[in-house]
Amino acid sequence: MKQHEIDGILRDMLRQDVAEAMPGLVGFEEKIVLELGERRPRLRISDWLRQLLAPTRGGRIGQIGVVGATAAACLIIGFFAASQLGLHTGTPGIRLTPSRTMDGRQEVLFVLPALDASDVSIVGNFNAWEPTSLSDEDHDGIWTASIPLPPGRYEYAFVIDGRWWGQDPLADEYVQSYGEYSSVRYVGGGDGA
Amino acid sequence: MIRRARMLIAGMAIAFLICPGASVLSQTSISDFEQTLSEICISDSGRCIAAIELGLAQTEFPSSEVLQFLDRLAVADTTILEKEALLLNIVIALEEGLPVDGLVTKGLEGFARGIALAEIQISLHQRLTLLTETRDLLYAKGIFSVAPGTPQSVPTALPTPRFNLLVNHVSDTIADYLDGGGSPFEGQTLYQEVRFRLLSLEGVTLLAEDVDLVVRRIEPADLTRVALSAVT
Numbered sequence: 001m002k003q004h005e006i007d008g009i010l011r012d013m014l015r016q017d018v019a020e021a022m023p024g025l026v027g028f029e030e031k032i033v034l035e036l037g038e039r040r041p042r043l044r045i046s047d048w049l050r051q052l053l054a055p056t057r058g059g060r061i062g063q064i065g066v067v068g069a070t071a072a073a074c075l076i077i078g079f080f081a082a083s084q085l086g087l088h089t090g091t092p093g094i095r096l097t098p099s100r101t102m103d104g105r106q107e108v109l110f111v112l113p114a115l116d117a118s119d120v121s122i123v124g125n126f127n128a129w130e131p132t133s134l135s136d137e138d139h140d141g142i143w144t145a146s147i148p149l150p151p152g153r154y155e156y157a158f159v160i161d162g163r164w165w166g167q168d169p170l171a172d173e174y175v176q177s178y179g180e181y182s183s184v185r186y187v188g189g190g191d192g193a
Numbered sequence: 194m195i196r197r198a199r200m201l202i203a204g205m206a207i208a209f210l211i212c213p214g215a216s217v218l219s220q221t222s223i224s225d226f227e228q229t230l231s232e233i234c235i236s237d238s239g240r241c242i243a244a245i246e247l248g249l250a251q252t253e254f255p256s257s258e259v260l261q262f263l264d265r266l267a268v269a270d271t272t273i274l275e276k277e278a279l280l281l282n283i284v285i286a287l288e289e290g291l292p293v294d295g296l297v298t299k300g301l302e303g304f305a306r307g308i309a310l311a312e313i314q315i316s317l318h319q320r321l322t323l324l325t326e327t328r329d330l331l332y333a334k335g336i337f338s339v340a341p342g343t344p345q346s347v348p349t350a351l352p353t354p355r356f357n358l359l360v361n362h363v364s365d366t367i368a369d370y371l372d373g374g375g376s377p378f379e380g381q382t383l384y385q386e387v388r389f390r391l392l393s394l395e396g397v398t399l400l401a402e403d404v405d406l407v408v409r410r411i412e413p414a415d416l417t418r419v420a421l422s423a424v425t
Contacts, residue, residue: 125298128261129305151397176373178308
């Protein structure tokens, strides 16, 4: 069989998979928009510090410097404590992590419509292929997880009730390993994922 | 006021000292590896430890992933011989100064998918071959690696972490291409795949000048040769 014929077959199979998943995608965009809208405005720490430490008149400089230094110390301690406690992993209901964390990570949203699933997780080279749970708090069948990742290329698959599913419609590309598909997401160096 | 300021600044200094100190404490140490290797019961643990020590000296060594890999290997239900064969891929890569990220993550994926160790071994061995051949290809094209901090004698001598990233991504692309059923003889397709991968990571994890260097110097026929080395 020639390469273009195989490509054609694969394309048809992918198209069929997407077509089958389409009913679950109804209202999908609204769901994401709502999810993003619910997030609180993020405090731009760098801007705030810059503003605070900006040169001002006479004696205020020293005072502001002290306040700034204290704030920086508090931030460092807070950031360190949060990272040690694992609060940056996007635990459902906890929104401690900004879209871009201080160590350059970006919060990447993984979304999967799985209407009848009772347990959905994600495995990939960012978590050593150990499951990270997705949540569906409103039980509408749309499962989400927000994972902070440094810029790079990530291979992953969803695990739906114990079954691997490596064809995320939102993936940038797909690869095959061990005869199975994995999805690939590129997390950019710029703003947003 | 001045006294309070001094105290606050001292507090900040302590915070700075505490953070890296605690990070170091949470890092993986060689004794963790020794313990896990003893559980695997391999015949030449000295060689493995020496290789891991080489890895730990690198800034980009994925120590926690390697340890997870060893943990999975320790509990795998198979013969010691098979475990040793699998581990040897990582050991050789470390001895050769090659990046092991791709090997380790592919191994972990295999474990997670419940793939038989013999099949994981085939995959890792192929990827190790590709890493070696890709490194040699870059050398042949005049792209070298130098230890970080060493004066750059020629513009194509890249610091080791940058060089290893290129080796990793080029070889990983070829491996993915072959895993996906691609033919090594389709050099042009293979070249486009490599080019796409490198350009996708330009400005993300790779420097534009490094990507440009590789894309300009390698040719489809070179990649065919590298791919063939892994399948023959």
